[in-house]
Amino acid sequence: MPVDFQDLSADRGQKWREDLRAALAAKERSALPRVKMPELAPAERIKGFREVNSGLNEEMAVREAKRCLDCITPSCVSGCPVGINIPGFIKRIEAGDFLAAARKLKETNALPAVCGRVCPQEVQCESKCVYHKMKKPPVAVGYLERFASDCERSERRAAGAAAPVPGAEAANGSRVAAIGSGPASLTFAGQMARFGFRVTVFEALHELAGVLSYGIPEFRLPKGIVRSEIAYLESIGVVFERNVVVGKTLSMDDLKSQGFQGFFIGSGAGLPKFMHIPGENAIGIYSSNEYLTRVNLMRAYQFPEYDTPIVRGRRVAVIGGGNTAMDSVRTAVRLGAEKAMIVYRRSEEEMPARIEEVHHAKEEGVEFLTLTNPVEYVPDASGRVKQMKVQNMELGAADDSGRRRPVAIAGSEHLIDVDTVVVGVGTDPNPLIPRSIPGLEVSKWGTIVVDEETMGTSLPGVYAGGDIVRGGATVILAMGDGKKAAEALRDFLRREFPAG
Amino acid sequence: MNFIIEKTFLSENVARLVVEAPLIAQKQHPGQFVIVRTDEKGERIPLTIADADKERGTITLIVQRVGTSSHKISLLNAGSRLLDVSGPLGRPTHIENKGTVLACGGGVGIAPLFPIARAFKEAGNRLIAVLGARTRELLILEGEMAAFADETVVMTDDGSYGKKGVITIGIEEVLRREPVHLAVAIGPAVMMKFVALLTRRYGVPTIASLNTIMVDGTGMCGACRVSVGGKTRFVCIDGPEFDAHEIDYDEMIQRLGTYRAEEKESYDAYLGTLS
Ligand SMILES: Cc1cc2nc3c(=O)[nH]c(=O)nc-3n(C[C@H](O)[C@H](O)[C@H](O)COP(=O)(O)OP(=O)(O)OC[C@H]3O[C@@H](n4cnc5c(N)ncnc54)[C@H](O)[C@@H]3O)c2cc1C
Numbered sequence A: 001m002p003v004d005f006q007d008l009s010a011d012r013g014q015k016w017r018e019d020l021r022a023a024l025a026a027k028e029r030s031a032l033p034r035v036k037m038p039e040l041a042p043a044e045r046i047k048g049f050r051e052v053n054s055g056l057n058e059e060m061a062v063r064e065a066k067r068c069l070d071c072i073t074p075s076c077v078s079g080c081p082v083g084i085n086i087p088g089f090i091k092r093i094e095a096g097d098f099l100a101a102a103r104k105l106k107e108t109n110a111l112p113a114v115c116g117r118v119c120p121q122e123v124q125c126e127s128k129c130v131y132h133k134m135k136k137p138p139v140a141v142g143y144l145e146r147f148a149s150d151c152e153r154s155e156r157r158a159a160g161a162a163a164p165v166p167g168a169e170a171a172n173g174s175r176v177a178a179i180g181s182g183p184a185s186l187t188f189a190g191q192m193a194r195f196g197f198r199v200t201v202f203e204a205l206h207e208l209a210g211v212l213s214y215g216i217p218e219f220r221l222p223k224g225i226v227r228s229e230i231a232y233l234e235s236i237g238v239v240f241e242r243n244v245v246v247g248k249t250l251s252m253d254d255l256k257s258q259g260f261q262g263f264f265i266g267s268g269a270g271l272p273k274f275m276h277i278p279g280e281n282a283i284g285i286y287s288s289n290e291y292l293t294r295v296n297l298m299r300a301y302q303f304p305e306y307d308t309p310i311v312r313g314r315r316v317a318v319i320g321g322g323n324t325a326m327d328s329v330r331t332a333v334r335l336g337a338e339k340a341m342i343v344y345r346r347s348e349e350e351m352p353a354r355i356e357e358v359h360h361a362k363e364e365g366v367e368f369l370t371l372t373n374p375v376e377y378v379p380d381a382s383g384r385v386k387q388m389k390v391q392n393m394e395l396g397a398a399d400d401s402g403r404r405r406p407v408a409i410a411g412s413e414h415l416i417d418v419d420t421v422v423v424g425v426g427t428d429p430n431p432l433i434p435r436s437i438p439g440l441e442v443s444k445w446g447t448i449v450v451d452e453e454t455m456g457t458s459l460p461g462v463y464a465g466g467d468i469v470r471g472g473a474t475v476i477l478a479m480g481d482g483k484k485a486a487e488a489l490r491d492f493l494r495r496e497f498p499a500g
Numbered sequence B: 001m002n003f004i005i006e007k008t009f010l011s012e013n014v015a016r017l018v019v020e021a022p023l024i025a026q027k028q029h030p031g032q033f034v035i036v037r038t039d040e041k042g043e044r045i046p047l048t049i050a051d052a053d054k055e056r057g058t059i060t061l062i063v064q065r066v067g068t069s070s071h072k073i074s075l076l077n078a079g080s081r082l083l084d085v086s087g088p089l090g091r092p093t094h095i096e097n098k099g100t101v102l103a104c105g106g107g108v109g110i111a112p113l114f115p116i117a118r119a120f121k122e123a124g125n126r127l128i129a130v131l132g133a134r135t136r137e138l139l140i141l142e143g144e145m146a147a148f149a150d151e152t153v154v155m156t157d158d159g160s161y162g163k164k165g166v167i168t169i170g171i172e173e174v175l176r177r178e179p180v181h182l183a184v185a186i187g188p189a190v191m192m193k194f195v196a197l198l199t200r201r202y203g204v205p206t207i208a209s210l211n212t213i214m215v216d217g218t219g220m221c222g223a224c225r226v227s228v229g230g231k232t233r234f235v236c237i238d239g240p241e242f243d244a245h246e247i248d249y250d251e252m253i254q255r256l257g258t259y260r261a262e263e264k265e266s267y268d269a270y271l272g273t274l275s
């Protein structure tokens, strides 16, 4: 995302910012220790699904905001995929105007309360913070982002009013559709509504927000936050249609004949991968999608009050090393597992999960079996998995992705007792949409092919973004795509339908 | 949306619901299903679209009480509504003129079989229906089938109606008697397994429609996976119909039993709230 340094510097040049910078010397700022996120103690939090991180209080937030040096060329901004004016919002926190900080965030990020919680900051914004050059921990951008947006949300709730729409344009009557309701579509929808379009979001499930609802657990992202962001979008005129599977319930042609002129496909990468090893269809072996969906979307952890059941394993192995695997294994702990294991074929350094999640998982007693790979599942007479055969691995030469490739060590097979296995080795793009839209160009991996500048697909007026384009990626990248596509679609529609 | 227009019982434990669902009624084809949720705490369960009326904008669901969710649905009456109905899901049956088609339905499987059988008849096939039930009271849709079928054979396990014996006996009589070009089997997994064994002996291509456990019905979870020809397939997006001779029924039957203990716990608790 190209960063608009002119905008940043105009904001930075304001009198109050100058005064704030003058109030405390850079040396004193950089001498302050990085704030620690208050969190529930492990023994307490594993009893339920309450959010682990409890959030900064005002005093902590202002103190952390003081650490930010308000750099002339803020390198942190180039680490953020949507180019948030990071010093701009942080300095508003330091000045005590939390709502102004939240507004600043919302100019570029429709879901700051979500991103502040789930962005892999250590490889994005915070990785570029100037503090690294001083061999000091970076400014806690994510914690501050969460703080400001949480303040704004509780304010909004207290006032019972809709937040003002930053930069809203007059309604133009043109209708656009978003397919899927994950972060890519939500961002697209918010942006188009602001541009004055009538937006309808179609979602296959009975609940909105994609992975934010069915995937990421309550203890990391409380569903109330997601719901409140949806309510905000509704308040600015976005219409949501649940239980509509585009390609099945309605086709693209149906939508066109209903008067939709522009389209955004944000249908995600929802197809779970399995490893296709013997015994994988035994009872007690779940995809991480099924495991997390049963718990998050269907509330199986409240069975039998809720009707959807889940196997509550005592010895649970989760295969994989990404966020999905960490979420699954920590869910297993909360469902009462006596032994919860991560089984990962590379070493801990290669794990794609956020560092914070790995750390939290360890605190919660999760065992890490790295350089270990399952090769077979052994069921009992009733077909339930009782053991898994694994192989030890070692790291060989680097592969295309630059990571060292795991190689099996001959003769290292051994058995581990398990009664539940969660396979979290990734997902593929859901083929439903590509299959149902003739002429839509799709890559050999099943992702939709787009022009990277505009997110335009091979069909005019049809844009796509998020995981359906990237394969499994991140919330903020999906959001960045939604925003880019909205701008391109607006320009396209203004050209095609100038009267509108 | 999703209002129930009509509700009747076809037998003591089988209810028939006509549900307002105009979009789905427009789009559905024989062989497809919907996912239904009754209330905020309810499960998502798959039910075949047993019939549809495009003009009225309704679909017909036929549900057999086997546990909490199906019982809840069977108790809904005209005027109330289903919380969520999503579909039509799954691939439609491939309908063509084959010659003679044998439609084999067991128990509540006769409901999903009905629109498929009718479509094969409308495509010009000679259609022979063989319907099986444990006992006379459990037999559904016989009259509706007989209305278009060239021949309808009824088998009951206890001989209380039609011929006595399991469904495969009735099927084999037809297979011995005349050439059959395609068989369609829908019913309990064990029934489909034995029908498949039989039709394989006679070299008759056969499709079976599978009723695995599902959650989303859109290919997202893998709960519905089965082994077909040694490969893992998802019933909700690759099916629900597969080559009956390639399905690993034993694995499927075991997987259907995944939650037996939980289902009983849930059903007992639910029945407790009714009494
Ligand atoms: C368990 C888990 C944990 C994760 N943790 C993190 C994290 O900590 N940080 C991070 O940045 N990223 C994380 N990710 C990745 C991140 O969630 C995804 O990259 C992001 O959600 C992708 O957004 P999206 O909008 O492309 O699609 P999704 O969020 O996948 O949403 C797509 C939506 O489209 C719907 N849909 C699909 N097909 C149709 C159709 N035909 N008609 C109508 N609707 C349809 C789906 O039901 C779904 O609701 C995680 C992912 C998972 C699974």
Ligand SMILES: Cc1cc2nc3c(=O)[nH]c(=O)nc-3n(C[C@H](O)[C@H](O)[C@H](O)COP(=O)(O)OP(=O)(O)OC[C@H]3O[C@@H](n4cnc5c(N)ncnc54)[C@H](O)[C@@H]3O)c2cc1C
Binding pocket: B033, B043, B045, B046, B047, B048, B049, B061, B062, B063, B064, B065, B066, B067, B068, B069, B070, B071, B108, B111, B112, B210, B211, B212, B213, B214, B240, B256, B257, B260, B263, B264, B267
């Ligand atoms: C594509 C598809 C179409 C279907 N169409 C119909 C239909 O038209 N009418 C209808 O009555 N049912 C149909 N089913 C089956 C129906 O979904 C299940 O009966 C229902 O989910 C059971 O839920 P429950 O809570 O009432 O019972 P549960 O408490 O979940 O189960 C009670 C008992 O039923 C068995 N059972 C559970 N799930 C299934 C299943 N999927 N199939 C068979 N037995 C099961 C269990 O093993 C258990 O013994 C269909 C299933 C699929 C996959």
Ligand code: SF4
Binding pocket: A079, A080, A081, A082, A083, A084, A086, A109, A115, A116, A119, A121, A124, A125, A126, A141, A142, A145, A476
């Ligand atoms: S959106 Fe994510 S990457 Fe950007 S500033 Fe916020 S936490 Fe950092």
Ligand code: SF4
Binding pocket: A067, A068, A069, A070, A071, A074, A075, A076, A077, A086, A087, A128, A129, A130, A131, A139, A141
């Ligand atoms: S690089 Fe670090 S110190 Fe500089 S503006 Fe960004 S967050 Fe503040």
Ligand code: FES
Binding pocket: B213, B214, B215, B216, B217, B218, B219, B220, B221, B222, B223, B224, B225, B234, B235, B236, B237
């Ligand atoms: S029901 Fe979830 S993938 Fe088929």
